[in-house]
Amino acid sequence: MKKPVALKVLDIVTIIALLGATAMVFFYAPIERVMGAVQKVFYFHVAAGWVGMLSFLFAAVAGIIFLVKKKKIWDLVGVAAVEIGIIFIFINIVTGSIWARPIWNTWWTWDPRLTTATIMELVYIAYLMLRQGIDDPERRARFGAVYAIVGFLSVPLTFFSIRIFRTIHPVVIAGSDPTAVGTFDMTPAMFQTLMVGIVVFSILFVDLVWHRIRLGQLANQVEEMKFNLQD
Amino acid sequence: MQPGSIRLNTKTSFTKAMFAVVWKDLIAEVRGKELISAMLVFALLVIFIFNFALELDPKTRSALTAGILWVTITFAGTLGLNRSMAVEKDRGCLDGLLLAPVDRTAIYFGKSLANWIFMVIVALIVLPIYSILYNTNIISPALLLVIVLGSEGYVAIGTLLASMAVQARTRDILLPILLFPVILPVLIAAVKASAGILNGFPLEDLQTWFNLLIVYDIIFTSVAFMVFDSVVEE
């Protein structure tokens, strides 16, 4: 199963885009007045968080389509989205922690966004553990789809519940509560860098998911060949 | 054997099937006494552990009671859910249910309703015991309402997830891992509402939490109802 040309092109585009975005973060975006260089983590943090949520949506939608159409490819899409999503959310949590340390002098804050991100991570991991415990591939796919849907619906509800508490998470977009510690106003250059970062991470996400799906398909082919040999 | 007095409808009525399942679970529990006693003993043990793990002098205790109660309910609940579905799986009874000409969702609602009743019964026993142990009356209609609403959401998703977990190899540890992260919205609302009630806040202030509980219950129950088929059918 040769790598399709589109994927090869995407790989190159992704690498270039990543280099470009990183360059933007370090050379184009200005250094923030109050927080200093550590604020640059913000670009990766938000982009990773955004993509993490996107992959959650991917997995839930793939789950719904699988339950309706019963085509195996959608199960593979769901698994790929979850596995890659785990990585992005992890980056989101860790960069969030790195950012929090110098600003609030703590490695962890129980504010809504960080907490919800961690819960999302736990749901992802539970998803993988569920699949691991089931031997029948058809059942594994069905259950995965169901849990992806359930998880996707519950996480925003969780966020909403926690939100009703006071938050110390920086409210970044200008115009909101100015007393929240850690706020900063974004210059146009910062805004552009952020948007580019989000787009680039999304491209990276698609690239990785595509690779993961191919990996799954190749694995399936191997399994099938093994069975045919046995006969 | 001419069954002259027997009438077969096209599909057995939804409510009849559902209540047949509920009744069956209730009778089985009255006989076996496994579910409620296990949940109860576990709940009491958790309360005792909390007593030693946390410094519960009267001042801090009132702040913590809501939390302790709901942690207890959450953990004991998984025992009940696991057991309830395991009974069906182990003796092949789930097949028996699936062979009947009934809507699968009738089975789901029957099991959930039974599980809900068990959880509320356990809570009804735990509340007075807690009151006695700590010489403080925590029983009130408002708190009972919170428990009823909170358990509903818990059981709605819990029954669905337990049906999946029971079919996996890692059955026993899997249910809590699957359930706890997604049940957090219900838990948060229930704890905040309970804490408010126990601290004597006026009910109008807690309106938000009650509304949230109801919204969650509706959402979780609808979702579970829609996907249950996929979980039991092959």
Next chain:
Amino acid sequence: MTVIIEVKNLVKRFGHKQVLRKLNFSVQQGEFVALLGSNGAGKTTLLRILSSLSKPNYGEIRISGFFLPGQAAEVRKKLGVVSHLPLLYGDLSAEENLRFYSRLYGLSNFQSHIEEILSLVGLLKRKKDLVRTFSRGMQQRLAIGRAILHDPEVLLLDEPHTGLDQEAANMLDRLLQQIASKGRTVVMTSHDFPRVATLATRFDVLAKGMIQSSKLAKDLPQHGLLAYYQSIVDEIDATREHKIEH
């Protein structure tokens, strides 16, 4: 004679393993078909698909004029299923179990009917006893009672003699003969050749995902079942070896 069960080109896969390959199977009303085959041949799979518990990947199935899986609800009313698991609730009495299933099947005024069935399976005196106190033989008899509660046209039995001692198995056979004689159609899988030889009117051999051979009881010599089965199996093994050599 009407065809009650009709299966065409049935395919069932588990992951990559193809268990049933374009299987064709047809049963006429009143027949008692014994499904023979080695472990893992797919007998249980076939029965599960016929009982609507499992869905095929491909193929056409009609039972009593209704299609599976599309009209599963209608089919379920016509089926009675006995598997090697009892499908009974241990904490309920025999009577309560039957009451529960009567409700599930939408029956009404069922009390006297339940007592009739309990009497038929020889458990009327134990009706108030909890099923977990029953021996395996008694549980199987009650399971059969449960299966015929709604007077189904078709009975599917998956190795019902498993775990029974001689006496219990004999009682079960007498019961089966009685039930089958009322014009019901029966499909039963079994490893127990002597028993099956006395019960069935037809013997089908399931191997390599298909029905390899079908023989009516009256066309077999007495005590000839084992020899017949062995010959089919040997034939299949021979063709496989032939294939491997080439």
